[in-house]
């Protein structure tokens with residue numbers, strides 16, 4: 203079995219976050235047809251190493267004080283890794299840290315990556331744990347210096363050598379191939395567009411040949427979700443068809459999931475991408491409002507969402523996609539509950555005359571005095587009950603904070619998203635948008651996250 207040139211890599215760092223923390227040590231074991239070469243190097247992180255990290259790795263501030271900065275060893279590291287399969291334990295961590303350090307040094311770094319956690323999980327699914335200590339015990343690996351870069355890189359190399367003995371060659375080759383397979387990107391899409399996608403929550407837009415997006419989607423993990431679109435094993439032809447048309451990807455990172463949902467819904471309404479079929483425009487969105495004509499006599503009236511205003515949202519039922527859907531729903535309810543079509547305004551009948559539905563035994567006869575109007579009103583309210591608009595649970599606007607973003611809402615409407623307290627108060631001065639069904643649904647699931655504005659202003 204032949205594998206390409208390999209580099210077993212391990213890093214020590216000042217912490218766990220690739221964008222904020224820095225590398226303190228690099229260990230590389232190079233393996234190729236010329237044999238095995240080991241290399242390691244302390245790196246001055248340019249930032250203090252905490253006591254906790256110092257105790258874990260044994261790398262102290264004093265040890266790295268005279269060490270070179272990453273940019274001073276960047277060329278050497280690159281030369282050692284270039285053209286090799288990059289193998290690391292929890293490789294996303296090491297690869298992410300190196301990419302960030304190279305970026306800071308003004309260089310671009312890419313490699314084909316093999317993660318030995320994933321490899322172990324695939325080859326030995328019967329075991330629950332695949333951390334380095336578990337592998338040491340399970341495969342009887344010899345420890346030289348645990349938690350130092352070269353020591354851990356050697357352990358990964360040893361694990362790799364054990365696999366040559368413990369696993370059938372074809373199975374190992376197949377598994378490595380599957381784990382290192384690049385997604386089959388459409389011909390016109392630059393692979394770099396994928397590498398640079400944010401990992402966290404947000405919205406992505408797929409573009410084809412022209413300026414109108416083909417598709418807008420959202421995810422808690424943008425990169426993972428976008429990659430899933432290009433996975434080779436699509437069952438759905440429609441999804442495959444979409445993936446093949448993509449030429450350009452745009453991403454908007456958001457502070458969290460609510461922000462992603464709000465952005466997605468707004469962009470779909472605004473841009474109407476041809477591959478988004480679920481959400482519809484809601485320009486004619488409307489409600490049934492029950493109005494008390496006389497004491498105990500409630501009649502439904504159609505209320506367009508744009509007339510909803512800032513008033514109390516009592517006796518509102520909906521939203522319905524349009525007047526047509528509202529009337530159809532009311533007609534169905536009238537049939538089911540034997541309500542009077544005349545009183546509901548579904549039929550024009552002279553006062554005192556029976557409605558057509560009554561002639562068909564489908565109305566209890568409220569129109570001809572067989573049932574008191576107040577009884578009819580009560581039955582109407584009950585019939586509409588399941589369509590009732592949830593009352594806005596606060597006296598005024600409320601907000602949800604996600605990371606740096608603060609989303610402000612009033613009566614189920616998204617007033618906007620702010621990044622500072624000043625921005626937040628500007629949002630209150632702008633006239634609110636029309637009630638929107640998507641925002642309403644998003645918020646119904648997020649009521650627990652909302653904080654009333656007056657009671658507790660978010661610190662910005």
Ligand SMILES: [Zn+2]
Nearest residue numbers: 542557565569
């Ligand atoms: Zn009737």
